[in-house]
Amino acid sequence: IDEEQVQLMKRRGGVGHDLSHIRPKGTPVKNSALTSTGLVPFMERYSNSTREVAQDGRRGALMLSVSIKHPDSEAFVDAKMTEGKVTGANVSVRIDDEFMRCATEGKPYRQQYPVDSAEPDTVKDVDARAFWNKIIHNAWKSAEPGVLFWDTITRESVADCYADLGFRTISTNPCGEIPLCPYDSCRLLAINLFSYVRNPFTPEADFDFDLFALHVAKAQRIMDDIIDLEAEKIDKIIDKIASDPETQEVKGPELHLWHKIRTKTLQGRRTGVGTTAEGDMLAALGYRYGTPEATRFSEKVHRALALAAYGSSVDMAAERGAFEIFDADREKDNPYIGRLREADPAMYERMVRHGRRNIACLTIAPTGTTSLMTRTTSGIEPVFMPVYKRRRKVNPSDPEVRVDFVDDTGDAFEEYVVYHPKFIDWMKVNGIPVKDDYTQEELDAIVARSPYAGATANDVDWLEKVRMQGRIQKWVDHSISVTINLPNDVSEEMVNNLYVEAWKSGCKGCTVYRDGSRAGVLVSLEKKKPAGKPEAPALSGPKQIIKRPIELDADVVRFQNN
Known part of the structure; x- marks a missing residue:
C-alpha cells in the first residue's frame, strides 16, 4: 500500500486509505513479533511518505479513515493530538448509524475485528457516549477527526449497487467529496453559480435556470470526454514504465497499479460535476446565507443540476454506450435513483432503456484554488469574510517569495490582505468607493449594509448551514466537502449539536474548524489595537519577516552523552 501511495503521489495524485483491515494492537500475529502494533504506526508511515514525496515544495494529499467498529479506532482518533504526529494526512472516522444511536441513547457499542465479519476474532464493548465525547473534544481542539456517516454514504451510493463487481466504497479522496472504491479516481469540474445570476445585487436579480441546465448537460459531456483523455494519459504512463530499463521485479508493482487504475476508470466512468460560488449566488439574489429561504433556493438549484447531469449521462x-456493468435492476431500490425517478419519470424510463454513461456523476468539492480563479466563494460555503487575510504555501528556498508565517510543522506561507471580489461588485453597484484605507469601523459599517451581513463563515446559523448541506446532499450522488467555521469561544456542546444534526439531516460527512485551533490557511483580520495608539488603516500590508542570516556566531560545546 505504501509503495502504491508514493507511486501515485510522485505523479501529483492524492490518496485515500482505509485502515480498518489492519489488526488491532496486541492481537496475535504469526511472526517473531508475536503481537500486532495496531493502527497508529501505519498512520505515521503513510503520513511520512506523503511528506517525503514533495513536488517543488508542494506535498501530496492523504486521507486516512477507519471504521468506528475497529478496536483501535480510539487510538486512531487520538493520534493527531500529539503535536508533530501524522502531519501529512487528514483523518476521518467512519461512523455507522448503530454507533450514533448508542451514543445519543447512552448505550454500549460493540467493536470487533474484522469489522465486517459475522465471526470476529476480537470483540470488545465500549462506552459509546464517552467515545463520542472524545471525538467531539478532539474536533473542537484540533479540527480533526472529521466524521464520515458511513451507513448514509453506502446506502445512498449509486456505485455501491455494484459493490460485488469491485465498486464497494472503502474510503474517500483527501478532501472527502468523493467516496471511492479501490483504484478509482476523483475527477472534478465546478460550475460557477454566480455566473447564472442576471442583474446581480439589484432588485431585478434572478437565476437563469434554462441556461444553467444547458451548461450542466455540456459539463457532464466534457467530464465524460475527460475520462477518455485520462485513459490516454494512463496508457502513456504504462508505456513509459514498460520501456524503462529497470527489471520487471522493480517496475512490476507500478505497472500493476496503473493497469488497475485504467480498468476502474473505463469500467465505471465516474465523474464529479459540481458547483462553486453558492454563497455569492445567494447574496447576488438577495438571500442571506443560512436562512430557510436561502436553503430552499439552494436545494432547487441542486435538484436542477442533478436532473440535467443525469439526463446528459x-x-x-x-x-456512446452505457458504462459496461450498468444494470437498472441493481439500482431500482437505491434512494438517490428513487428521487430522480420521482422528479423526472421520463428521464428515468430513458435510463432504463438506454442505460447511463457514468456510474456516478456529481459532487461538491472545496474548490479553493478554483474559487480564486472565478473570484467567488468556494463550494457551498459562505464568504469567509468580505475582507480577509490569505496564506499561500511557498517554498522558503525560492528567492522570489516572502515568508510571513511558518506553521508548527515547518511549512512556510506568504500572507496578503484582500477584499472579496463580489463584495467589491456589490460596493460598485451601490456607489460605494473601493479604497484601501478604510478603518475597520468604516468597513464594518459598509458590510452591515450588504447582503453579506450576518452571512460570513463565523456569523451564519451553523445548525441551519448543516441542514442546508443535508438538503443539498439529497441531490448529490457522491458527497459534499464542507467545513463549518466556528469562532474560538464556541463550546464543545455546539460542536456536538452540529455533528448530531449533520447525521440526522442526511449529511455524508462533517468537519469543523474552530478559529485558532490550528495553523490555518485563512485568518481573520485582527481588530484589537494597543491602548493609546492612533487608529491605523485596516488594510495595512503584512510585515516583512527578517531573513535568517547564512552565518551566526555560536559556541561549540563537546560532551559525552553516556
Whole structure:
C-alpha cells in the first residue's frame, strides 16, 4: 500500500486509505513479533511518505479513515493530538448509524475485528457516549477527526449497487467529496453559480435556470470526454514504465497499479460535476446565507443540476454506450435513483432503456484554488469574510517569495490582505468607493449594509448551514466537502449539536474548524489595537519577516552523552 501511495503521489495524485483491515494492537500475529502494533504506526508511515514525496515544495494529499467498529479506532482518533504526529494526512472516522444511536441513547457499542465479519476474532464493548465525547473534544481542539456517516454514504451510493463487481466504497479522496472504491479516481469540474445570476445585487436579480441546465448537460459531456483523455494519459504512463530499463521485479508493482487504475476508470466512468460560488449566488439574489429561504433556493438549484447531469449521462449512453456493468435492476431500490425517478419519470424510463454513461456523476468539492480563479466563494460555503487575510504555501528556498508565517510543522506561507471580489461588485453597484484605507469601523459599517451581513463563515446559523448541506446532499450522488467555521469561544456542546444534526439531516460527512485551533490557511483580520495608539488603516500590508542570516556566531560545546 505504501509503495502504491508514493507511486501515485510522485505523479501529483492524492490518496485515500482505509485502515480498518489492519489488526488491532496486541492481537496475535504469526511472526517473531508475536503481537500486532495496531493502527497508529501505519498512520505515521503513510503520513511520512506523503511528506517525503514533495513536488517543488508542494506535498501530496492523504486521507486516512477507519471504521468506528475497529478496536483501535480510539487510538486512531487520538493520534493527531500529539503535536508533530501524522502531519501529512487528514483523518476521518467512519461512523455507522448503530454507533450514533448508542451514543445519543447512552448505550454500549460493540467493536470487533474484522469489522465486517459475522465471526470476529476480537470483540470488545465500549462506552459509546464517552467515545463520542472524545471525538467531539478532539474536533473542537484540533479540527480533526472529521466524521464520515458511513451507513448514509453506502446506502445512498449509486456505485455501491455494484459493490460485488469491485465498486464497494472503502474510503474517500483527501478532501472527502468523493467516496471511492479501490483504484478509482476523483475527477472534478465546478460550475460557477454566480455566473447564472442576471442583474446581480439589484432588485431585478434572478437565476437563469434554462441556461444553467444547458451548461450542466455540456459539463457532464466534457467530464465524460475527460475520462477518455485520462485513459490516454494512463496508457502513456504504462508505456513509459514498460520501456524503462529497470527489471520487471522493480517496475512490476507500478505497472500493476496503473493497469488497475485504467480498468476502474473505463469500467465505471465516474465523474464529479459540481458547483462553486453558492454563497455569492445567494447574496447576488438577495438571500442571506443560512436562512430557510436561502436553503430552499439552494436545494432547487441542486435538484436542477442533478436532473440535467443525469439526463446528459443518459443521452450519452444512447449515443456512446452505457458504462459496461450498468444494470437498472441493481439500482431500482437505491434512494438517490428513487428521487430522480420521482422528479423526472421520463428521464428515468430513458435510463432504463438506454442505460447511463457514468456510474456516478456529481459532487461538491472545496474548490479553493478554483474559487480564486472565478473570484467567488468556494463550494457551498459562505464568504469567509468580505475582507480577509490569505496564506499561500511557498517554498522558503525560492528567492522570489516572502515568508510571513511558518506553521508548527515547518511549512512556510506568504500572507496578503484582500477584499472579496463580489463584495467589491456589490460596493460598485451601490456607489460605494473601493479604497484601501478604510478603518475597520468604516468597513464594518459598509458590510452591515450588504447582503453579506450576518452571512460570513463565523456569523451564519451553523445548525441551519448543516441542514442546508443535508438538503443539498439529497441531490448529490457522491458527497459534499464542507467545513463549518466556528469562532474560538464556541463550546464543545455546539460542536456536538452540529455533528448530531449533520447525521440526522442526511449529511455524508462533517468537519469543523474552530478559529485558532490550528495553523490555518485563512485568518481573520485582527481588530484589537494597543491602548493609546492612533487608529491605523485596516488594510495595512503584512510585515516583512527578517531573513535568517547564512552565518551566526555560536559556541561549540563537546560532551559525552553516556
